[in-house]
Amino acid sequence: MRDRKLLNIELGRVSPEAYRELPESGVVVVLDNIRSAHNVGSAFRSADSFKIDKVFLCGISAVPPSPEIHKSALGAEDSVPWEHIGDTLEAVSRLRDEGYEIISVEQTVSSVKLDTFRRIPSRKYALIFGNEVSGVRQDVVDASDHSLEIPQYGTKHSLNVSVSVGIVLWEFSRQGR
Numbered sequence: 001m002r003d004r005k006l007l008n009i010e011l012g013r014v015s016p017e018a019y020r021e022l023p024e025s026g027v028v029v030v031l032d033n034i035r036s037a038h039n040v041g042s043a044f045r046s047a048d049s050f051k052i053d054k055v056f057l058c059g060i061s062a063v064p065p066s067p068e069i070h071k072s073a074l075g076a077e078d079s080v081p082w083e084h085i086g087d088t089l090e091a092v093s094r095l096r097d098e099g100y101e102i103i104s105v106e107q108t109v110s111s112v113k114l115d116t117f118r119r120i121p122s123r124k125y126a127l128i129f130g131n132e133v134s135g136v137r138q139d140v141v142d143a144s145d146h147s148l149e150i151p152q153y154g155t156k157h158s159l160n161v162s163v164s165v166g167i168v169l170w171e172f173s174r175q176g177r
Contacts, residue, residue: 016075016078016079019048019051019079020079020081022051024053025050025051025052025053025172025173025176026053026121026123026124026125026176027050027052027053027124027125027126027127027169027172027176028052028053028054028055028056028095028100028124028125028126028127029043029047029052029054029055029056029126029127029129029165029169030055030056030058030088030091030092030095030126030127030128030129031043031055031056031057031058031061031129031161032058032059032061032088032128032129032130032131032136032137032140033058033059033060033061033088033130033131033137034057034060034061034062034129034130034131034132034161035060035061035062035131035132035133036062036068036132037062037066037068037069037072038068038069038071038072038162039072039132039160039161039162040057040061040062040063040066040069040072040073041066041068041069041070041071041072041073041076041077042072042073042162042165042166043055043129043161043162043165044069044072044073044076044077044080044082045072045073045074045076046162046165046166046169047076047080047165047169048073048076048079048080049076049169050169050170050172050173051173052080052169053081054080054081054082054083055080055081055082055083056082056083056084056085056091056095056126057082057083057084057085058084058085058086058087058088058090058091059086059087059088061084063082063084064077064078064082065077072162088128088137088140089139089140089143091126092126092128092140092143092144093143095126098124099124100124100125100126101123101124101125101126101145101146102126102128102143102144102145102146103125103126103127103128103144103145103146103147103148104128104130104136104140104141104144104146104147104148105127105128105129105130105136105147105148105149105150105164105168106128106130106135106136106141106147106148106149107135107147107149107157107158108141108147108149110147111146111147111148111149112146112147112148112149113149113150113151114148114149114150114151114167114168114171115151115171117148117171118175119172119175119176121176125172127148127168127169127172128140128144129161129164129165129168130161131161132160132161135158148168150164150167150168
């Protein structure tokens with residue numbers, strides 16, 4: 001028996017209007033100076049896929065409307081709420097005041113491996129992803145409650161930021177639903 005790919009109509013996807021009515025996930029994404037609009041678009045697409053509550057675009061991060069963001073996001077920039085904030089530390093301060101646990105996704109001396117991290121369902125999380133070259137700024141890491149690291153086993157010591165967003169959001173979604 002051959003397997004058949006599902007048609008888009010068979011996937012049971014919700015409309016952008018229905019998406020906004022879904023329960024909150026308790027997770028927001030903070031992009032710390034992401035240079036590539038394509039990476040920003042990919043982050044939007046992953047945020048939509050895992051029903052993330054909001055994307056914060058900080059510093060030099062590209063913002064919608066943008067043809068490059070749209071090309072990668074496939075319209076997710078229209079379904080996922082977003083906000084631009086001039087400095088990532090400002091976003092961190094505001095999110096902390098709103099009760100979020102602040103987590104930098106970064107390799108640090110005390111980072112927790114993603115496969116050992118346990119999400120607490122009653123908590124809200126702000127996940128910070130950093131610049132393609134320098135990662136999450138050190139002052140932002142310093143202001144975070146924790147650092148979370150994706151285990152890697154090959155010769156490279158980093159992943160593309162959009163790949164990192166997808167991996168971490170998948171794990172947070174898996175643990176939260």
